[in-house]
Amino acid sequence: MSHSIPPDIRCAQDYEALAPRHLAAPTFAYVAGGSGHDLTVAANRAAFGQWHIVPRLLRDVGTGNTRITLAGEDYAHPLFLAPVAFHKLVHGAGEIDTARAAHAVDACMITSTLASCTLEDVARAGGPQRWFQLYFQPQREATLDLLRRAEAAGYGAIVVTLDAPIQVASRGALALDFRLPPECVAASLAPYPAAAPAQLADGESRIFQGVMRSAPTWDDLAWLLAQARVPVWVKGVLHPDDATALRSAGVAGIVVSNHGGRSLDGAPASLDALPAIRAALGPDFPLLFDGGIRSGADIFKALALGASAAAVGRLQLYALSVAGALGVAHMMKLLLEELEVCMALAGCATVDQITASALQAKRTPC
Amino acid sequence: MSHSIPPDIRCAQDYEALAPRHLAAPTFAYVAGGSGHDLTVAANRAAFGQWHIVPRLLRDVGTGNTRITLAGEDYAHPLFLAPVAFHKLVHGAGEIDTARAAHAVDACMITSTLASCTLEDVARAGGPQRWFQLYFQPQREATLDLLRRAEAAGYGAIVVTLDAPIQVASRGALALDFRLPPECVAASLAPYPAAAPAQLADGESRIFQGVMRSAPTWDDLAWLLAQARVPVWVKGVLHPDDATALRSAGVAGIVVSNHGGRSLDGAPASLDALPAIRAALGPDFPLLFDGGIRSGADIFKALALGASAAAVGRLQLYALSVAGALGVAHMMKLLLEELEVCMALAGCATVDQITASALQAKRTPC
Amino acid sequence: MSHSIPPDIRCAQDYEALAPRHLAAPTFAYVAGGSGHDLTVAANRAAFGQWHIVPRLLRDVGTGNTRITLAGEDYAHPLFLAPVAFHKLVHGAGEIDTARAAHAVDACMITSTLASCTLEDVARAGGPQRWFQLYFQPQREATLDLLRRAEAAGYGAIVVTLDAPIQVASRGALALDFRLPPECVAASLAPYPAAAPAQLADGESRIFQGVMRSAPTWDDLAWLLAQARVPVWVKGVLHPDDATALRSAGVAGIVVSNHGGRSLDGAPASLDALPAIRAALGPDFPLLFDGGIRSGADIFKALALGASAAAVGRLQLYALSVAGALGVAHMMKLLLEELEVCMALAGCATVDQITASALQAKRTPC
Amino acid sequence: MSHSIPPDIRCAQDYEALAPRHLAAPTFAYVAGGSGHDLTVAANRAAFGQWHIVPRLLRDVGTGNTRITLAGEDYAHPLFLAPVAFHKLVHGAGEIDTARAAHAVDACMITSTLASCTLEDVARAGGPQRWFQLYFQPQREATLDLLRRAEAAGYGAIVVTLDAPIQVASRGALALDFRLPPECVAASLAPYPAAAPAQLADGESRIFQGVMRSAPTWDDLAWLLAQARVPVWVKGVLHPDDATALRSAGVAGIVVSNHGGRSLDGAPASLDALPAIRAALGPDFPLLFDGGIRSGADIFKALALGASAAAVGRLQLYALSVAGALGVAHMMKLLLEELEVCMALAGCATVDQITASALQAKRTPC
Ligand SMILES: Cc1cc2nc3c(=O)[nH]c(=O)nc-3n(C[C@H](O)[C@H](O)[C@H](O)COP(=O)(O)O)c2cc1C
Ligand SMILES: Cc1cc2nc3c(=O)[nH]c(=O)nc-3n(C[C@H](O)[C@H](O)[C@H](O)COP(=O)(O)O)c2cc1C
Numbered sequence A, B, C, D: 001m002s003h004s005i006p007p008d009i010r011c012a013q014d015y016e017a018l019a020p021r022h023l024a025a026p027t028f029a030y031v032a033g034g035s036g037h038d039l040t041v042a043a044n045r046a047a048f049g050q051w052h053i054v055p056r057l058l059r060d061v062g063t064g065n066t067r068i069t070l071a072g073e074d075y076a077h078p079l080f081l082a083p084v085a086f087h088k089l090v091h092g093a094g095e096i097d098t099a100r101a102a103h104a105v106d107a108c109m110i111t112s113t114l115a116s117c118t119l120e121d122v123a124r125a126g127g128p129q130r131w132f133q134l135y136f137q138p139q140r141e142a143t144l145d146l147l148r149r150a151e152a153a154g155y156g157a158i159v160v161t162l163d164a165p166i167q168v169a170s171r172g173a174l175a176l177d178f179r180l181p182p183e184c185v186a187a188s189l190a191p192y193p194a195a196a197p198a199q200l201a202d203g204e205s206r207i208f209q210g211v212m213r214s215a216p217t218w219d220d221l222a223w224l225l226a227q228a229r230v231p232v233w234v235k236g237v238l239h240p241d242d243a244t245a246l247r248s249a250g251v252a253g254i255v256v257s258n259h260g261g262r263s264l265d266g267a268p269a270s271l272d273a274l275p276a277i278r279a280a281l282g283p284d285f286p287l288l289f290d291g292g293i294r295s296g297a298d299i300f301k302a303l304a305l306g307a308s309a310a311a312v313g314r315l316q317l318y319a320l321s322v323a324g325a326l327g328v329a330h331m332m333k334l335l336l337e338e339l340e341v342c343m344a345l346a347g348c349a350t351v352d353q354i355t356a357s358a359l360q361a362k363r364t365p366c
């Protein structure tokens, strides 16, 4: 595994093109794939192609920058690392190296509950800005313990992911018979007992009475909000009514996301869901976006359509597989510079100035 | 012909992919094809792709189920077996095995007038919920006799199919020179004399004065409704005006269908026809849907757009060819579980909760 | 050149598929092609795909027929043979055999000014219903003489084609170096002197002052209308304003056409132009349609969108090349039966009953 | 390098098809490519395909011509040569030969600041109608000197290009490792010192504080307008608000352009931007258009959608590479004749008569 940057990487997306050289085919299929027939994966990408960015002339952007303030906190730029499980799948040091890269480029990394390093180790390796992604555990005590550990480790916010109580595997990964290797365990969950398999009575459904009986509900969220000492975000929102209900419930912000197409196959592109959600929430409510971002232009479009900031999922793993921590840092730098080029040519000196009027819906099917 | 389930069947649609291994090419072409250039077959499939299912968060679906009540009768789920002729074409035991499978998964099977087993044999083999699909016969006596036999055999409803007075063969099947093998006869029709070929006067049309002169009209339907002692449904409705006229005529329900693209090539996708028909009929009139269903997500979309229940045609034959009765039962189980996954992720605990608001029209051409 | 019908002809369009076996490649390219990049040829075909035909149930069409009355004259069906130059290009007997076929199927053939047999010979060979397509000649005397000869030969209407003062060749035919063979001459024009090549002064345009100086204008049409003793139609109308102006000028009917994509490359599909023209003219003005018809469903759609009758161009030549007069007659019979099937399944017993309500715009891009 | 016209050139666009035979692959990739993934290059072309040209009948265009008056000046036709850098890349004599060709066909050539011949040499070689394209130089004195030299050399207008402060290279050209050969230098810029590389403080952005700090602003434009003794146009406008602001600032005209897709990858097609800009400026303000023109029909569409005149970029280089000055002149003649054919068939005797009513938006996706 080479840890220097290949010379033919010219934009962030090139890490996606090169990753298959550094990953076993089933692993790449697992990462690149989504759920089922990967319809939502494809939709996520196609959605960006529906928008053009309109250049503007003669504006002075010489003092431009990408700084943002999100829920009262300052960030160097609007680019986050989305929570992604099991980084060791693609790179020996796992999340430790990702965290180092994030630190190097002043990016806030959201560590997954399913990280292959413990949340404490990741916290130690990374920079000052870190968030923790929480999955509700079968037992409330385990959930609470995870929360307290994350708070203790200095995670500044909790992102609870709610869109994936069921995950149907991607047919591509199934076809290649992908299996998680033994070194990929959810390190932070080691202390907690495994969930007992659901006992179904006759005529009960494996889905409704099985998996879903233990899925979190509004009550569970209320409980979590009452317990948490740091802001709680909810990840996986696609419907405006869920967004406004979550705001009323007291969450600090939401992440518009379809889990990178890895939850319900056939769900809308997250970019397509974004404008209505922003409209429902009004201009100020904190809103993170992910799903399909492969370039700075994609980030620009998400910001223009209402995101306060944007996160990348797969690109992290691709860059990590190609060139380790260096790759992740480089990939992030490329994304940011691509974003700055768009801002400069669209005449936006700050992230605030990126609005829907900078976009034009595509008229022409190419 | 293997009768165990191949290991690489991971979703209901996989039976379609595997069927060509179990069927002669002309037979597969005949089943898979529609009419003419198969335009409507393609449209049926494409229509489902125009809709996304919007996930909802945190709803309690732990007591969820798929039960429905249709025209006063309870069903374990909203999935029917559409009437399909000549099951012996793909499997030695023919409809007998399909009926067993239907029974095993609590599905109502609609036996075709053109079944390759007699309606009485099919009734004996299957479960308590069975409907009979009726084609008007050249002689009223034959039609009436069929009706009486179906009633006597305990079929709970009659589905009279009206959309196929003419069926132009699919070019694909013609090209492979498909012919019905001798064992495929319409077993239930054996007692009745064959229709005399139409005698055309000079200048008369083979279509208008030939085939269509004996096609059923509103009067014939009125007669049938007067005779029948069980509810009568009409299958093949695509126009809202026909739907409301049929309701006024007294049918118990309608089946929105284009005969799986096997009647008028160029007819609209049946899913595209569905919303206007539901709108014309109001929310309560019983409405079955078929055409192009290959997954639980497709069923979910049909239910959301107004169907009370949905039926599968070709999937039956595909599963039957691959793994006999076991295959059909397995295929149905897969469809139902796929439906339950969609319901769970869309936050619908019951079929009633599946409404158009769960869908979003596709914005993005992929 | 075989003159029996190949067994694998199952629909009218199959003649198009088989023609390349009977024609030299440059000849096929010349016939199949249009102008330039063949954009309008493609648009003509694609336009039909934008419409579905909605089946209707239970209507009595047992007395159905395809008869129409057009400008006071009765026709057995709404299908004409469009004027097409040089039939000898594809078949030794040329227009003589086409005329025989037209007669056999009671179709009105519109003989081209550029026929490779004289208009008198074609008239003798064919049936009682014949129209003559007129191109204005460089000298008025020649035009007038042609008109008088056509009237004398019993042509019941004159169709003056106005859309092709310039014809840029198709790139496909150019690439194969197609040239008209010596036997293909405009037989009816033999008596008249060839046009003198335009003399251009310095700075004058080969287009404006060359070709177009002798192109017909409204004055020429008025002159023609004053001279003609039979009804005069105008062919090549795509704009509603031209249509209404022509009606005011006194033409008996118009042909909505883009010359089969052989005039302005990039002109709209003629089917797309049809509805607005019918709307501008009101329901009763005689309106013939051509462009892209390959099936009875296409004819049905043209009739539904406002055509009084429809004409086929290329299919004539394809059928003629494959099986001579027999082929043309067979192709026309297939088209008519395909039309009747659509009428029957759409519940239309007569051509009058084919209206826009029988169509549904395609919702789904396949 | 052959300097006679190949026999298989039948339309202007054929020069694009043949250019790869006369250019090294990296050079062709550099010319044909745009920026990044060439999205805007593709959009430019696709936009023309969204419009049909509607033929009109019987109009007298025998006195037709293509003359226009633009900002008070007469031109033989509405076709300009867009400013294109480094013609020596494709042809030994560079801009000298292009200027000769322009003269031969009475076309106004806009010489680039980055011409590989000096602006004075190009002026001497060409015809009386010449414009100069100006890039702001790092030092105002250099900019002013260029302006004075252009005025002194008889350039009738200055076109200041503002859309390309940053140009990301096309991935295609990067992949082939294209590099400008040593003979390709910006000859007119030889007298001026090279720009000092930007000095970035810690944390400053290579984009905002680097490249963009020296990009021209509204003040710079005001300064230029005050200095210039000839009319000043601005090139690169895509937003109506920029267009109206530029008019208020006092520019003589604008060029709607996205730099042929070589500036912001993902910018709208320039044809798609055109109608709104014309609407914002009203009917009379001088407006040049470029981007994607490959045929006379494309020019017609641009004129119909609001352009006063149109310019070609790449076609110049393609024709120059294939057949030198002769090729460029021939290509221009072909374009003009293609335009005249469209005008004639659309019934437009003059450029003024080409209006939006001559177009019809494409209804049918082919
Ligand atoms: C391999 C993989 C693992 C993921 N694991 C998690 C996870 O543990 N928790 C979570 O909330 N999201 C997870 N996601 C979803 C991401 O947070 C994010 O929503 C998605 O990747 C964004 O789409 P993108 O990959 O196109 O950028 C995962 C995504 C991938 C590709
Ligand atoms: C091989 C085959 C035979 C069929 N036979 C009948 C029949 O006898 N009676 C009937 O009403 N419909 C018949 N149908 C139509 C089905 O009932 C149903 O409308 C259609 O198959 C639904 O589309 P799907 O196959 O895409 O699910 C048949 C369909 C197929 C594919």
Ligand SMILES: Cc1cc2nc3c(=O)[nH]c(=O)nc-3n(C[C@H](O)[C@H](O)[C@H](O)COP(=O)(O)O)c2cc1C
Pocket: C030, C031, C032, C044, C082, C083, C084, C085, C112, C113, C114, C133, C161, C235, C257, C258, C259, C260, C261, C262, C290, C291, C292, C293, C311, C312, C313, C314, C315
């Ligand atoms: C080879 C060929 C020759 C034609 N010659 C004439 C002609 O002489 N006069 C005329 O009015 N139209 C002529 N047309 C146009 C046809 O009348 C008609 O408009 C067109 O073919 C209809 O489109 P279709 O071929 O798709 O049916 C010709 C078309 C073709 C293909």
Ligand SMILES: Cc1cc2nc3c(=O)[nH]c(=O)nc-3n(C[C@H](O)[C@H](O)[C@H](O)COP(=O)(O)O)c2cc1C
Pocket: D030, D031, D032, D044, D082, D083, D084, D085, D112, D113, D114, D133, D161, D235, D257, D258, D259, D260, D261, D262, D290, D291, D292, D293, D311, D312, D313, D314, D315
């Ligand atoms: C190789 C190349 C060099 C160019 N150089 C310049 C330039 O120096 N100045 C400028 O204003 N535009 C330049 N352009 C842009 C053209 O002026 C014009 O906007 C563009 O080529 C129009 O698109 P088209 O090539 O599709 O016709 C260049 C374009 C190309 C292809």
